[in-house]
Amino acid sequence: MSDGPCNRESSQVLTETAGSSGNVASRLTAIAKILPGAIAIAEPSGPAKRDGSDRDYALTTFKTLDERSTQTARGLLASGIEPGMRLVSLVPFGAQFIELVFAMMKAGVVVVLIDPGMDRKHLIGCLQEVNPDGFLGIPKAQAIRTVLRSKFPNAKRNITVGRRWFWGGKTLKQVMELGDQNPSLTLPDVQTLDDAAVIFTTGSTGPPKGVAYTHQTFHAQIDRIRSRYEIRQGSRDLACFPLFGLFDAVMGVTTIIPDMDPTRPADVDPQKLIQAARQWEVDQSFGSPALWKTVTRWCEANAVGRPFPTLKRVLSAGAPVPAATLQSLRRFVHEDAKIETPYGATEALPIASIESRAVITETGPAAAKGKGVCVGARFDGVRWKVIEIDDDPIASIDGVNELPRGKIGELIVSGPMVTKRYVTRADQNALHKVHDESGETGERFWHRMGDVGYLDEQDRFWFCGRKAHRIVSSRRTFFTIPCESVFNVDEQVDKCALVGVGKPGEQTPVLVVQPVDLSVGTDPTRAKELEARLRDRASRNPLTQRIDRFVIRDQPLPVDIRHNSKIFREKLAAELNDFVV
Numbered sequence: 309m310s311d312g313p314c315n316r317e318s319s320q321v322l323t324e325t326a327g328s329s330g331n332v333a334s335r336l337t338a339i340a341k342i343l344p345g346a347i348a349i350a351e352p353s354g355p356a357k358r359d360g361s362d363r364d365y366a367l368t369t370f371k372t373l374d375e376r377s378t379q380t381a382r383g384l385l386a387s388g389i390e391p392g393m394r395l396v397s398l399v400p401f402g403a404q405f406i407e408l409v410f411a412m413m414k415a416g417v418v419v420v421l422i423d424p425g426m427d428r429k430h431l432i433g434c435l436q437e438v439n440p441d442g443f444l445g446i447p448k449a450q451a452i453r454t455v456l457r458s459k460f461p462n463a464k465r466n467i468t469v470g471r472r473w474f475w476g477g478k479t480l481k482q483v484m485e486l487g488d489q490n491p492s493l494t495l496p497d498v499q500t501l502d503d504a505a506v507i508f509t510t511g512s513t514g515p516p517k518g519v520a521y522t523h524q525t526f527h528a529q530i531d532r533i534r535s536r537y538e539i540r541q542g543s544r545d546l547a548c549f550p551l552f553g554l555f556d557a558v559m560g561v562t563t564i565i566p567d568m569d570p571t572r573p574a575d576v577d578p579q580k581l582i583q584a585a586r587q588w589e590v591d592q593s594f595g596s597p598a599l600w601k602t603v604t605r606w607c608e609a610n611a612v613g614r615p616f617p618t619l620k621r622v623l624s625a626g627a628p629v630p631a632a633t634l635q636s637l638r639r640f641v642h643e644d645a646k647i648e649t650p651y652g653a654t655e656a657l658p659i660a661s662i663e664s665r666a667v668i669t670e671t672g673p674a675a676a677k678g679k680g681v682c683v684g685a686r687f688d689g690v691r692w693k694v695i696e697i698d699d700d701p702i703a704s705i706d707g708v709n710e711l712p713r714g715k716i717g718e719l720i721v722s723g724p725m726v727t728k729r730y731v732t733r734a735d736q737n738a739l740h741k742v743h744d745e746s747g748e749t750g751e752r753f754w755h756r757m758g759d760v761g762y763l764d765e766q767d768r769f770w771f772c773g774r775k776a777h778r779i780v781s782s783r784r785t786f787f788t789i790p791c792e793s794v795f796n797v798d799e800q801v802d803k804c805a806l807v808g809v810g811k812p813g814e815q816t817p818v819l820v821v822q823p824v825d826l827s828v829g830t831d832p833t834r835a836k837e838l839e840a841r842l843r844d845r846a847s848r849n850p851l852t853q854r855i856d857r858f859v860i861r862d863q864p865l866p867v868d869i870r871h872n873s874k875i876f877r878e879k880l881a882a883e884l885n886d887f888v889v
């Protein structure tokens with residue numbers, strides 16, 4: 309497969325990165341030199357005004373962000389923390405979070421980032437497996453860590469962000485004082501291939517996996533995101549997806565921290581976003597599909613005109629975004645806005661992207677007929693193949709059977725943004741990494757995304773669901789996304805999930821439906837009406853003809869915490885299997 313037009317851009321990307329030090333945090337220092345007085349972060353301070361007028365914000369310039377993170381990095385090193393140590397960040401998203409992540413990276417620390425909203429059992433398991441050298445966290449987090457300390461035998465370097473109570477370690481204030489007292493302490497010389505972070509997957513297919521990020525991974529991500537989305541210094545981003553604040557800072561973009569609970573994006577108050585967007589003339593925003601659904605629903609019911617007139621770049625990732633949501637959102641943002649849906653995974657990001665107009669006019673209507681969700685064309689430097697589905701490890705690329713265009717299989721990817729290994733649940737490495745001795749790709753391995761779909765004639769990927777969620781009956785395989793799309797077009801269906809009951813090979817597909825009006829689930833007459841309509845839809849499409857079991861719920865479907873958008877189909881399947889057994 310040729311890289312075609314990507315080659316020119318790749319050399320440009322390489323040149324851009326080559327000039328900087330290996331440490332991704334050095335990009336912040338470079339930006340601070342160019343834009344010292346520009347605002348890096350604006351964070352609401354005090355409550356929103358009742359009349360919706362301008363509110364107060366605490367401001368951090370790029371110069372301050374860079375200087376303070378350097379001072380803290382020196383303090384970390386002076387307090388005995390060594391490059392390469394793993395420190396867990398347990399600081400809520402905000403200006404301080406961004407500053408501390410840069411400080412840890414400048415000190416050469418491997419930053420462990422974990423979703424605070426993650427299921428408690430998984431959270432403790434993930435942290436235990438990561439075996440951290442310490443925790444940098446707010447008092448509440450340190451108190452819990454102290455109670456559980458036997459689970460973290462190596463966690464000796466603990467820093468409290470705020471007041472320290474009955475546990476040991478230093479406070480951030482003490483660390484910063486140490487930094488101040490050691491102004492000539494040299495920061496480590498970090499290489500691009502050194503580990504920078506451990507970031508966890510969302511856990512849609514079992515407990516979250518800890519992914520090792522090198523500085524190179526971040527460099528590759530930043531270069532591609534900036535170049536494909538034409539992100540310029542001076543932009544203002546309403547960062548509804550916390551990690552994007554880190555990218556903003558190194559791209560010279562101002563991060564406006566929204567007044568919302570980042571662990572519950574679907575519960576965002578759209579009026580607060582509108583107010584912030586107006587006050588800051590925000591031109592960019594990143595949020596999950598569930599967040600944009602909440603926003604568009606509110607705007608449809610309440611908004612007059614365009615509530616986000618300056619918003620020209622909207623990014624939404626993590627799960628498919630329905631064409632209807634995109635179409636609706638277009639009415640509320642700048643008329644020339646680009647609404648992009650990047651596709652990728654914690655292990656490999658970004659892989660592909662598609663703009664809303666292509667979805668609305670072309671790929672969305674095809675998706676509604678069960679063709680899958682087109683996630684677009686690949687990013688510069690990405691290589692991809694669709695191979696025959698296999699649930700076992702594949703040791704070498706020589707052992708894969710590549711499928712022709714249009715055939716559904718599993719997607720494998722390679723490129724500089726693709727991470728090499730899991731550091732927790734390390735057994736998953738064999739199932740997800742494929743060696744490529746030829747090194748033709750520039751990398752010596754491929755990552756199996758765990759997603760199924762196909763490539764079209766324009767080399768775009770059509771996502772058909774997770775490999776682990778496919779339903780294998782005695783007659784055929786059902787892929788979740790194409791089947792569900794056939795039912796999602798019903799105006800009474802909010803979301804639905806196709807899950808399998810029984811053993812793989814003998815599974816029966818069951819469609820579990822979350823109606824728009826949940827009370828339908830407790831009203832047998834209306835539930836029967838909805839079921840009859842869905843049955844009719846099923847019978848009219850060859851893909852869904854064999855689906856004849858429907859469950860109409862009176863509760864929302866379980867979804868992930870990070871995006872509120874990925875349906876936890878495994879939980880549903882377990883519930884149904886228990887029920888049937």
Ligand SMILES: Nc1ncnc2c1ncn2[C@@H]1O[C@H](COP(=O)(O)OP(=O)(O)OP(=O)(O)O)[C@@H](O)[C@H]1O
Pocket residue numbers: 509510511512513514515516517624625626627628629649650651652653654655681683757758759771773774874
């Ligand atoms: N634009 C998109 N459209 C559809 N699905 C997407 C998109 N972007 C990401 N995804 C889905 O999200 C997955 C990556 O999510 P993430 O890395 O957060 O963890 P996860 O895969 O949900 O969890 P786990 O790997 O632990 O099961 C992709 O493999 C894909 O299934």
